[in-house]
Amino acid sequence: MKPATLWRIGLVVALMLLLxxxxxxxxxxxxxxxxxxxxxxxxxxxxxxxxxxxxxxxxLGNSAIAFGLAMIIGVAGAIGIHRFKAVRETLxxxxxxxxxxxxxAFYPLLIILFGLGDAPEIFIxxxxxxxxxxxxxxxxxxRVPRVLLxxxxxxxxxxxxxxxRITLPYAAPYILSGxxxxxxxxxxxxxxxxxxxxxxxxGYEISFAYNNFDNATMYPLIILVLVVAGTLNAxxxxxxxxxxxxxxxA
Amino acid sequence: xxxxxxxxxxxxxxxxxxxxxxxxxxYWMVGDVALRSPxxxxxxxxxxxxxxxxxxxxxxxxxxxxxxxxxxxxIGLAIGFALGINRFANEVFEPMLxxxxxxxxxxxxxxxxLMFGLxxxxxxxxxxxxxxxxxxxxxxxxxxxxxxxxxxxxxxxxLGPFDMVTRVLLPAAMPEIFAxxxxxxxxxxxxxxxxxxxxxxxxxxxxLMNAIGLHNIDVIMALTFLLTLFxxxxxxxxxYLNRRLQSPx
Numbered sequence: 420m421k422p423a424t425l426w427r428i429g430l431v432v433a434l435m436l437l438l439x440x441x442x443x444x445x446x447x448x449x450x451x452x453x454x455x456x457x458x459x460x461x462x463x464x465x466x467x468x469x470x471x472x473x474x475x476x477x478x479l480g481n482s483a484i485a486f487g488l489a490m491i492i493g494v495a496g497a498i499g500i501h502r503f504k505a506v507r508e509t510l511x512x513x514x515x516x517x518x519x520x521x522x523x524a525f526y527p528l529l530i531i532l533f534g535l536g537d538a539p540e541i542f543i544x545x546x547x548x549x550x551x552x553x554x555x556x557x558x559x560x561x562r563v564p565r566v567l568l569x570x571x572x573x574x575x576x577x578x579x580x581x582x583x584r585i586t587l588p589y590a591a592p593y594i595l596s597g598x599x600x601x602x603x604x605x606x607x608x609x610x611x612x613x614x615x616x617x618x619x620x621x622g623y624e625i626s627f628a629y630n631n632f633d634n635a636t637m638y639p640l641i642i643l644v645l646v647v648a649g650t651l652n653a654x655x656x657x658x659x660x661x662x663x664x665x666x667x668x669a
Numbered sequence: 670x671x672x673x674x675x676x677x678x679x680x681x682x683x684x685x686x687x688x689x690x691x692x693x694x695x696y697w698m699v700g701d702v703a704l705r706s707p708x709x710x711x712x713x714x715x716x717x718x719x720x721x722x723x724x725x726x727x728x729x730x731x732x733x734x735x736x737x738x739x740x741x742x743x744i745g746l747a748i749g750f751a752l753g754i755n756r757f758a759n760e761v762f763e764p765m766l767x768x769x770x771x772x773x774x775x776x777x778x779x780x781x782x783l784m785f786g787l788x789x790x791x792x793x794x795x796x797x798x799x800x801x802x803x804x805x806x807x808x809x810x811x812x813x814x815x816x817x818x819x820x821x822x823x824x825x826x827x828l829g830p831f832d833m834v835t836r837v838l839l840p841a842a843m844p845e846i847f848a849x850x851x852x853x854x855x856x857x858x859x860x861x862x863x864x865x866x867x868x869x870x871x872x873x874x875x876x877l878m879n880a881i882g883l884h885n886i887d888v889i890m891a892l893t894f895l896l897t898l899f900x901x902x903x904x905x906x907x908x909y910l911n912r913r914l915q916s917p918x
Contacts, residue, residue: 423757426761427762452780509683509687510684519858519901519904520901520904521863521897523863523866526866527893528893532699532703603772606773607773607774611775611863614778615863615867616878622775628779629782641777644772652772
């Protein structure tokens with residue numbers, strides 16, 4: 420293992436021990452934070468008893484739907500926009516400023532439009548992710564060599580077949596960077612929306628536990644969210660690296 | 670005015686027109702139950718801006734945002750320069766920063782509330798943890814991309830660490846750092862507003878949440894419109910500065 424990795428693990432362990440010490444000596448009081456070993460025990464207890472399985476399944480399911488929608492709409496949209504230069508030039512300022520706009524501010528409006536439920540949450544998750552996917556996919560499409568497109572023309576491929584067999588495979592590493600964004604954003608969108616206002620899901624359970632000083636539920640759920648998000652992201656990053664190395668890009 | 674800036678102006682105008690048309694179309698479809706037309710929204714926004722009870726909330730949000738932004742930039746630059754200069758420390762910490770960037774930070778908000786208590790300091794802390802990471806990550810990459818000859822010249826002249834940062838590293842890395850500042854700006858704003866939306870008694874985020882409870886569509890539309898306008902305008906301005914920094918002519 421590389422020394423940097425060892426150092427990193429060592430630092431995390433040291434931090435945990437420090438927290439453990441601060442909590443056990445009462446420097447951090449019990450209402451604020453429980454000692455880490457209690458949190459771990461609480462996670463095991465929560466997962467074994469299955470008391471929050473419905474909430475976990477709902478949040479992850481909705482995030483998956485939002486992710487899927489963002490990918491489908493994003494890739495299809497990018498292919499469409501890429502073909503028309505004028506459309507792209509008009510939309511460019513939108514893409515440049517999109518992530519500066521607090522999308523969550525639209526959540527109240529979406530609740531009024533769709534009612535409180537899954538629809539506005541999925542809408543927010545998709546909205547957050549889709550532009551990232553569009554921008555990275557177009558970035559990939561820009562790099563497809565002309566010779567490949569000409570080969571497709573000579574072989575008599577139609578638009579769909581060209582996209583399916585030439586441009587999309589070529590742009591795959593770039594689309595994957597977009598997918599990484601979409602995973603992070605769909606989780607942020609769904610959980611954030613549940614947090615602000617909803618009636619079920621992990622975000623809702625965390626805020627409910629917070630309101631009831633129920634640290635035995637709150638901390639395990641928070642850790643679970645962080646672990647799921649971190650793992651998904653690390654997995655995608657590794658896959659992206661493999662693809663990049665295979666292309667000789669990294 | 671040269672042709673490229675004319676084109677970008679025309680594109681921006683076309684985009685705004687298209688968005689307004691979509692908005693008006695949606696309003697005709699959905700009706701008064703859930704939406705307001707662009708004209709009604711602008712009129713109500715003007716009324717809101719003229720009312721006295723609105724400004725304390727703006728001041729609250731603006732204060733929290735400003736403090737959080739200053740903290741994000743200062744801490745982010747400090748982390749960025751420390752890790753950008755020290756290769757080994759960067760290898761240890763950068764993966765941690767990247768992971769922290771991608772996690773849904775809103776789940777950490779209850780912990781911050783327990784640590785800081787309800788009030789402006791929790792909002793500031795929440796805005797800061799959103800903004801600090803992109804500033805740090807962009808600064809790291811900016812510092813590492815500085816041409817080595819500049820750093821070597823600095824050493825030859827015998828600059829101390831402080832002079833090195835202010836005279837050599839900062840000016841050389843500025844364009845890329847600025848890109849990070851732009852993202853940090855928007856994320857800090859989003860963080861501050863999210864904090865207000867979840868648990869707060871004052872600020873624009875609180876007004877928005879309050880308006881859902883009262884089903885006050887006028888207020889929701891006006892606030893969303895104001896926030897989008899502010900964020901869009903600020904981002905466009907920063908993007909313009911960024912482009913000027915990158916291509917000094």
